Amino acid sequence: MLFLSKIKRVYAMNHVDLNLMRTFVLLYETGSVTQTAERLYVTQPSVSYALARLRDLFEDRLFVRTRQGMEPTIAARQLYPSLRDALQQFQDTIESSRDFDPATCTRRFRLALTDLGEMALLPTLMRHLHEQAPQAELEVVPLEIEHAEEWLAAGRVNALICSRPLTSAAIARHVLFRDRYVCLLNPERFGGGPLTRERFIAARHVAVTSSSGHGMVEEVMRQHGIQRKVSLEIPHFSVLPKVLHDSDLVAIMPLQVAASFTEGSPLTIHELPFQVPEFEVALHWQAHASRSPSQRWFCEGIIEAIGEREG
Incomplete structure (x- = not known):
C-alpha cells in the first residue's frame, strides 16, 4: 500500500517529467546507466541526475550498483510494472493520435534473432525496411x-x-x-555413402548450444534412446x-x-536417420503493443518481407 500511494502521488503531480518515468523503466530493463543514456540520447550525468530525483520522489535508493550492473531494490521491483504500463499506455495514446508515416519515422526498433536468423533473414529485412523507412534504425539483439x-514483456525488444x-x-x-532439420558434413573427411543410424551414432558431432x-x-534423440558423441560444442x-x-x-x-552453406564448398546435406517433425519459424511480439502504429x-513489414522472400 505504501508504494501504491507513492505511485498515485506521482500521477497526481502535474509537473512530473515523463522523462523520469522513461529513465526509471530503461534503467530497470537495461541495468546500465550507460545503455540508458544511449537509449535516451542523453549523457550519463543526466541519467544519474534523473535517478537522484527519482530517489527523492520515491524515498528509496531504487537501484544499487553491483558488479552485474544496477540492481533494483524491492521498491523498484514493485514500482516497475505500474510505471512501465503507464508509460506504454501514454506512448501508445500519443502515437495513435498521429498519422504514422514510415518515410519520416526515426524510431529505433529492436529485433531479437539467432545467428541463423541474422544470416538467413537480416539482408531481406533490412532491404525491405530501408525502402519504406530510410530514417528508421534497426538494432539486432x-x-x-x-x-x-x-x-x-519488459519491452527490451519490439519483436523476436x-x-x-x-x-x-x-x-x-x-x-x-x-x-526441417538435416545433417551437414564433409564427405571428403567423413567418407561417402548414406548416413545410416549406425554411422550417425558412431560419428563425431559438433553441437550448437540450446540457447539458440x-x-x-x-x-527426439532422448525419446528414442539415441546417444551421439559430441566432440565440439559451439555457441553459434x-x-x-x-x-x-x-x-x-x-x-x-x-x-x-x-x-x-553448401554453395561453393564440399559440404553435403544428408537426411537424419530418424524421424524429426518439421518446425515453424515465427515472429513474436507483445500483443498489446499492436495498438502502436509504428509497432x-x-x-x-517483417511478415511482408519474409513472405516475399519465401514466395
Missing part, C-alpha cells in the same frame, strides 16, 4: 531463448523470431515459414562451414541455412 518471453513456440497469452505469434532455441532434435551456427570443412564432424541444422508497421 542476439536471441537468448530462455529470456524471450521476459524480453517481450524463433522456432520455439512461446506460450504466454500476452504474446502474439505469426508463422513466417516452415523448415534449436533443441527439438535433442529431445555461423562458424560451422569452416569447422566442417576441415574435419569429419557432423552437424545438425535447419535445411534452409544448410543449403546456403504494427514494424511487425507487418
Whole structure:
C-alpha cells in the first residue's frame, strides 16, 4: 500500500517529467546507466541526475550498483510494472493520435534473432525496411531463448523470431515459414555413402548450444534412446562451414541455412536417420503493443518481407 500511494502521488503531480518515468523503466530493463543514456540520447550525468530525483520522489535508493550492473531494490521491483504500463499506455495514446508515416519515422526498433536468423533473414529485412523507412534504425539483439518471453514483456525488444513456440497469452505469434532439420558434413573427411543410424551414432558431432532455441532434435534423440558423441560444442551456427570443412564432424541444422552453406564448398546435406517433425519459424511480439502504429508497421513489414522472400 505504501508504494501504491507513492505511485498515485506521482500521477497526481502535474509537473512530473515523463522523462523520469522513461529513465526509471530503461534503467530497470537495461541495468546500465550507460545503455540508458544511449537509449535516451542523453549523457550519463543526466541519467544519474534523473535517478537522484527519482530517489527523492520515491524515498528509496531504487537501484544499487553491483558488479552485474544496477540492481533494483524491492521498491523498484514493485514500482516497475505500474510505471512501465503507464508509460506504454501514454506512448501508445500519443502515437495513435498521429498519422504514422514510415518515410519520416526515426524510431529505433529492436529485433531479437539467432545467428541463423541474422544470416538467413537480416539482408531481406533490412532491404525491405530501408525502402519504406530510410530514417528508421534497426538494432539486432542476439536471441537468448530462455529470456524471450521476459524480453517481450519488459519491452527490451519490439519483436523476436524463433522456432520455439512461446506460450504466454500476452504474446502474439505469426508463422513466417516452415523448415526441417538435416545433417551437414564433409564427405571428403567423413567418407561417402548414406548416413545410416549406425554411422550417425558412431560419428563425431559438433553441437550448437540450446540457447539458440534449436533443441527439438535433442529431445527426439532422448525419446528414442539415441546417444551421439559430441566432440565440439559451439555457441553459434555461423562458424560451422569452416569447422566442417576441415574435419569429419557432423552437424545438425535447419535445411534452409544448410543449403546456403553448401554453395561453393564440399559440404553435403544428408537426411537424419530418424524421424524429426518439421518446425515453424515465427515472429513474436507483445500483443498489446499492436495498438502502436509504428509497432504494427514494424511487425507487418517483417511478415511482408519474409513472405516475399519465401514466395
